[in-house]
Amino acid sequence: AAESACRIALGQVNQVRPKPPLLKILQAAGAQGETFTLKEVMHYLGQYIMVRQLYDKRQQHMVHCGGDQLGELLGLESFSVKDPSPVYDMLKRNLTSAAV
Numbered sequence: 344a345a346e347s348a349c350r351i352a353l354g355q356v357n358q359v360r361p362k363p364p365l366l367k368i369l370q371a372a373g374a375q376g377e378t379f380t381l382k383e384v385m386h387y388l389g390q391y392i393m394v395r396q397l398y399d400k401r402q403q404h405m406v407h408c409g410g411d412q413l414g415e416l417l418g419l420e421s422f423s424v425k426d427p428s429p430v431y432d433m434l435k436r437n438l439t440s441a442a443v
């Protein structure tokens with residue numbers, strides 16, 4: 344109890360550890376370190392899409408990731424940011440809890 348309270352105090356909880364293929368993508372978007380909050384993972388994935396210009400300039404909610412490492416991880420050619428489920432499924436496969 345004391346230790347978990349300490350972790351909460353230090354903001355250690357809800358950190359996740361991306362697996363290597365996902366970590367590489369986050370680092371390409373400027374991420375430092377090996378554990379992140381889910382919010383940070385989403386931020387860096389968004390940055391990655393922007394930097395790699397993977398979003399459709401005309402339909403800006405569409406992401407065309409076929410041929411990119413992101414598409415490999417998602418197992419998709421394209422997806423809409425309006426339907427985050429494929430991204431959450433990918434994160435379930437590529438994040439481990441860093442709590443321990």
Ligand SMILES: C[C@@H](c1ccc(Cl)cc1)n1cnc(-c2ccccc2)c1-c1c(C(=O)NCCN2CCN(C3CCCCC3)CC2)[nH]c2cc(Cl)ccc12
Nearest residue numbers: 385386387388389390392393398403404424425427430431
């Ligand atoms: C709600 C949020 C979201 C977040 C998670 C999910 Cl699974 C879906 C949706 N979202 C809404 N549009 C986007 C987006 C759209 C196009 C290009 C880049 C990001 C995002 C994404 C963010 C993000 O951190 N978003 C901050 C504000 N965004 C507004 C859109 N802005 C751009 C839109 C295209 C034109 C340039 C600005 C960038 C900042 N992170 C993501 C990561 C992925 Cl795997 C997919 C999409 C996003």
